[in-house]
Amino acid sequence: MILNPWVISMYVGILGMALLYSYALTISAQIVRYWDINSMEEGQLILERKSYLSSTIIQYGLGIEIVSIVLFYMTLESMAEVIPGAMCATGALKANMYGFPALFLKMAVAFVCAVWIIIHHVDTKLEDFHLTRFKYRCLFVLAPLLLCDFALQFLYFLNLDPNVITSCCGVVFEIEGEGFGSSVASLPPETMMLTFFISIPILLSMGYFLSTKKSPIGYYLYSLFGLILFVISILGIISFVAPYIYEMPTLHCPLNIMRREYHYIGYLLYAFLFIASFFSLVPGLSEFLKRKGGQIQNVVDDMQRKSIKISIVFWVLFFATSLLPIVLFEIRSEGGNLFS
Amino acid sequence: MIRVVKASKTYNKGKPNQVDAVNEVTLHVARGEMAVIHGASGSGKTSLLTLIGCISRPTSGEIHVAGKTISRLPEKFMTMHRREHIGIIFQQFNLILDLSVEQNVGLPLFPLNMSKTLISERVDHLLAKMSLSKRRDFLVKQLSGGEQQRVAIARALINNPEILLADEPTAHLDTALTKELMETLAAIKKDARTIVIASHDPLVYNHPFVDRIFEMKDGKVVEE
Ligand SMILES: Nc1ncnc2c1ncn2[C@@H]1O[C@H](COP(=O)(O)OP(=O)(O)O)[C@@H](O)[C@H]1O
Numbered sequence: 001m002i003l004n005p006w007v008i009s010m011y012v013g014i015l016g017m018a019l020l021y022s023y024a025l026t027i028s029a030q031i032v033r034y035w036d037i038n039s040m041e042e043g044q045l046i047l048e049r050k051s052y053l054s055s056t057i058i059q060y061g062l063g064i065e066i067v068s069i070v071l072f073y074m075t076l077e078s079m080a081e082v083i084p085g086a087m088c089a090t091g092a093l094k095a096n097m098y099g100f101p102a103l104f105l106k107m108a109v110a111f112v113c114a115v116w117i118i119i120h121h122v123d124t125k126l127e128d129f130h131l132t133r134f135k136y137r138c139l140f141v142l143a144p145l146l147l148c149d150f151a152l153q154f155l156y157f158l159n160l161d162p163n164v165i166t167s168c169c170g171v172v173f174e175i176e177g178e179g180f181g182s183s184v185a186s187l188p189p190e191t192m193m194l195t196f197f198i199s200i201p202i203l204l205s206m207g208y209f210l211s212t213k214k215s216p217i218g219y220y221l222y223s224l225f226g227l228i229l230f231v232i233s234i235l236g237i238i239s240f241v242a243p244y245i246y247e248m249p250t251l252h253c254p255l256n257i258m259r260r261e262y263h264y265i266g267y268l269l270y271a272f273l274f275i276a277s278f279f280s281l282v283p284g285l286s287e288f289l290k291r292k293g294g295q296i297q298n299v300v301d302d303m304q305r306k307s308i309k310i311s312i313v314f315w316v317l318f319f320a321t322s323l324l325p326i327v328l329f330e331i332r333s334e335g336g337n338l339f340s
Numbered sequence: 341m342i343r344v345v346k347a348s349k350t351y352n353k354g355k356p357n358q359v360d361a362v363n364e365v366t367l368h369v370a371r372g373e374m375a376v377i378h379g380a381s382g383s384g385k386t387s388l389l390t391l392i393g394c395i396s397r398p399t400s401g402e403i404h405v406a407g408k409t410i411s412r413l414p415e416k417f418m419t420m421h422r423r424e425h426i427g428i429i430f431q432q433f434n435l436i437l438d439l440s441v442e443q444n445v446g447l448p449l450f451p452l453n454m455s456k457t458l459i460s461e462r463v464d465h466l467l468a469k470m471s472l473s474k475r476r477d478f479l480v481k482q483l484s485g486g487e488q489q490r491v492a493i494a495r496a497l498i499n500n501p502e503i504l505l506a507d508e509p510t511a512h513l514d515t516a517l518t519k520e521l522m523e524t525l526a527a528i529k530k531d532a533r534t535i536v537i538a539s540h541d542p543l544v545y546n547h548p549f550v551d552r553i554f555e556m557k558d559g560k561v562v563e564e
């Protein structure tokens with residue numbers, strides 16, 4: 001076990017989230033059980049007030065859960081100095097078997113939290129509480145995921161051993177190596193670049209189409225494409241964006257790009273990517289919510305248009321930021337090819 | 341404009357101190373009418389006004405105000421509806437004594453993200469209408485009862501409401517001021533605003549501009 005201020009605050013954070021979430025679940029249980037929209041009794045009124053307060057708190061709690069990925073990364077960086085052989089966050093993750101699963105699960109949980117926040121947002125705009133019960137039910141679905149997330153992080157930090165030598169990111173993302181990192185790193189960069197940059201016109205034309213025309217299937221496709229693009233983007237970062245940032249064809253680490261040496265460009269990239277993906281989810285998800293009837297239709301139409309606009313802005317920002325190191329390299333090397 | 345259908349408000353339901361403050365009340369007030377709810381103290385006038393004014397929710401029944409059914413609305417939307425359509429003059433004025441007249445009158449507009457100049461323009465306009473322009477920067481506690489009453493009216497009108505509710509507005513006024521108040525309300529009525537006054541003051545319910553009188557007794561409207 002390793003203890004430093006980062007790790008301790010990580011423990012405290014997990015504990016705090018767990019407490020908050022237990023509170024959320026007790027309220028949820030009451031609401032799922034006793035909620036009766038047709039009742040005008042005092043009990044229902046109290047429940048509505050409780051729901052109003054607690055869902056606001058839960059919303060921020062889940063928001064923090066999303067942002068805590070950054071904290072997790074910073075903690076990893078702080079550990080990299082302590083764990084022999086680690087040198088960077090990737091190495092720290094590799095120090096035991098829980099590291100990478102914890103990170104991946106955290107990303108998946110972040111998306112589920114985002115989905116909940118969107119549902120909640122729609123619900124607050126409805127005058128008939130149409131989604132209230134549904135959104136509290138969803139909290140129960142989220143509970144096991146969050147529990148696994150807390151558990152994995154706990155296990156990861158608990159099992160860190162300063163005496164075990166780990167490998168650094170150079171090995172994890174080695175082209176001839178084994179494992180997920182290496183297989184992504186050995187994807188042909190040219191193909192990846194093509195896929196990556198061909199997505200822009202596809203996305204823009206989808207967005208343009210949906211801004212002129214309402215199409216339920218279009219909204220679903222847009223969100224689906226957003227998810228696919230998220231995966232392509234992560235692969236793209238590993239495959240060629242990171243090497244261009246390092247100006248080294250063999251360095252593929254997707255985490256070191258957040259370091260100061262690289263002007264924190266990684267933070268910018270991931271922030272744009274996450275925000276863009278988040279807003280890409282909205283059109284499809286709200287289309288799904290529409291099927292629940294009530295007044296949702298009117299509220300959601302406006303949201304869909306807005307979120308498509310916002311997501312396109314952030315996708316363009318993300319692509320521009322990914323393009324930047326490539327352009328800079330081309331200028332400096334007068335048109336050289338990094339990968340040949 | 342206001343339609344109440346079999347609305348009830350029960351306090352402390354199911355407990356020994358249960359009170360049926362409003363009991364299956366049905367009433368209707370059309371746009372531009374002035375109505376008076378008349379009844380003894382404790383007959384449920386204030387409770388009924390809070391139901392119409394989107395301040396509390398009925399225990400049963402339906403209430404439609406300014407084009408919306410408010411009896412089952414979440415509190416947040418009730419507040420929004422109130423801000424948009426309803427002005428209320430409370431029995432105790434509910435003014436903030438240590439703020440100036442201008443601040444008191446402009447207060448309801450602060451949550452609406454309105455520009456300072458726009459708020460100030462509206463306040464000026466209303467203060468002139470209520471003959472309070474010279475008192476603009478006075479603290480409310482420095483004003484006489486009649487002046488405080490007019491500040492309360494100005495504040496109730498600041499959001500340009502279609503409906504004005506007043507709870508015992510003459511309780512603290514002498515005869516002359518009561519007559520003055522009724523003239524003011526009559527002038528407001530001429531702007532096609534709907535007015536509902538709870539009062540047991542003959543000077544109020546006998547006023548020629550009153551279109552309807554609802555007689556309340558033990559939570560019920562017994563006579564129109
Ligand atoms: N918040 C409250 N809790 C419990 N009882 C109340 C409440 N408000 C009013 N009441 C009771 O309801 C009845 C009607 O009160 P109210 O509406 O104030 O009548 P009025 O305005 O005609 O004097 C009274 O018996 C009063 O005691």
Ligand SMILES: [Mg+2]
Pocket residue numbers: 385386387431507508
């Ligand atoms: Mg009263």
